[in-house]
Amino acid sequence: MAGPLRKTKIPDSARAITADLVAVLVAVTDGQPKIMTIANAGALPSGPFEFKHRSLQSGLRAWVEAQTGHPLGYVEQLYTFADRGRTGDGSSPHSVSISYLGLTREDQVADGAAAHWSGWYDYFPWEDHREGPPALLAKLLTPRLRAWAKSAASPALQRERWQRVAITFGFEDREWNEELVLQRYELLFEAALIPEAVRESGNAATLVPGRPMTADHRRILATGIARLRAKIKYRPVVFELMPAEFTLLQLQRSVEALAGRLVHKQNFRRLMEQQQLVEETGAIAADTVGRPAKLFRFRHAVLAERAVAGTKLPLSRT
Amino acid sequence: MAGPLRKTKIPDSARAITADLVAVLVAVTDGQPKIMTIANAGALPSGPFEFKHRSLQSGLRAWVEAQTGHPLGYVEQLYTFADRGRTGDGSSPHSVSISYLGLTREDQVADGAAAHWSGWYDYFPWEDHREGPPALLAKLLTPRLRAWAKSAASPALQRERWQRVAITFGFEDREWNEELVLQRYELLFEAALIPEAVRESGNAATLVPGRPMTADHRRILATGIARLRAKIKYRPVVFELMPAEFTLLQLQRSVEALAGRLVHKQNFRRLMEQQQLVEETGAIAADTVGRPAKLFRFRHAVLAERAVAGTKLPLSRT
DNA sequence: CATGATATGCTCATGGAGAGTATAAATGGC
């Protein structure tokens, strides 16, 4: 990006790079959010991009469907990262990583591959607030982040750091914002509390719990989780993670698994009803304790009926 | 993407590609939204990506700042497209286009380059609803889209097509949704009413008004406009497009320019106040008709004070 | 048959959003 931003005459051979696809494949099983991993749960599935398919998206979709044997419900591009070669000294080729978010169901995955499903809170233990704020937040994260804030050069910078911490982690009776997954990860990274941030991997005792991943895969995962947590609020994508028929409580548990926090049961049901997102199948759930629940299915018609998108502008209707 | 999605042993030389950056640079001048263009307003500024900078984003930022002489307020990655070479027969190399959205002000741009500012409604005349629905919607788009819907194979497909049209364009007393810029462009593309969609460039009389662009640049622009229209509703990014001091009406006109529709003046002001996004400078605007307006400035502090992001889940606070 | 667990229906208070009315403060034409 040295010259003007338009077609120049640099020979193509001189600027050749490679492109990789990285996938964040999400499923929810028994109320636990999972992601597909390889390399002993230490990496996201990824591979070289080839130009056999029309588009990046169709390439990813085809691959996943071949692996799982079922259509991939929802695919969305996440972000494109540039890596300056693995060594950084120019000895290895530059590459671009294009990451995607995909939604499936665990039971649809054919066995045999080296792929596994891992709970995503293994990688981000501080993100699960379904049973209240995790103990490790107050016990480990708070003191270490406070120490990091205090280590800044000037008092002004110290206050600034701590304010950032308090906002992104919901400290000092600010509200917890479940969408700030990426910001929290990046802050911990900046504070060098994350294994990926410290090359020497020394003094692990001062780090923060949570399973690391190769390269920047955990950052990509954080991006995917953040995107999904935001998306479930205005698009009916949870249903891609559900079986064909489900009870409202099962649906609620899935939403809670993704959001990492509990929702108000009665209001959740009211929302489903008034938005007409589901319809009764007529059947009743078996194998339950307590009063049996009606089974529902997703009303696929809503996808055609509406263009879901909310406005927040004080519009004028005249 | 033929083999498994993980590191394989394909030699890097066999899968070499090139990467380009494409920028959607937005400014608002005199209540009109503009984008930076090159090639006689027929293309977005773009250029080869080189690995001189740490990241894609910093590369773009550095380039734009060198051109305009001022810091680029806001930069955001839009989307990454894959092109199968310009000819499609393999004679030219494959490439990846990484597009960005950036916000500036027109008066900050240094002259001399081949760049110009073009009104973005030149490219999407049907997107400006500030003076009500544009005449060309009812006069041209509706009949041609209806004809396209009727040309489907079966009555069921015809209804399906027309329903899609009605939703994305707000026909048949559905509401106009200003965020569906990309969907509308893609629908017109699919209906072959867009010059870029018809190679032969024959019978332009049956096409739809709106200036075309090279390659898929107009699609990228549509992506950028859609993103920006969504963003201004929950992030204070409009201020990147404003001078240091402005009146509330000027601010409102900028929002309206981007959204393509009018907002309710009193409610708009109430929103600015209660969200504490602006503060009075104490000065009064000169050169005005009517009662003089107070000048305001953006309260940069809000960026630090809050993590703006709304929830729509029926959360439980227990 | 009591208990526990879940499903489901209903009410109530609060606050934000959409919309309209009224008043204030300037300019320019007569």
Next chain:
DNA sequence: GCCATTTATACTCTCCATGAGCATATCATG
């Protein structure tokens, strides 16, 4: 100076989504 016009600014009112809690229905189990 008076009046029409234009813009700024202050209130008010209604409607409805949202958060929250209470009450009741319907099952399994000991």
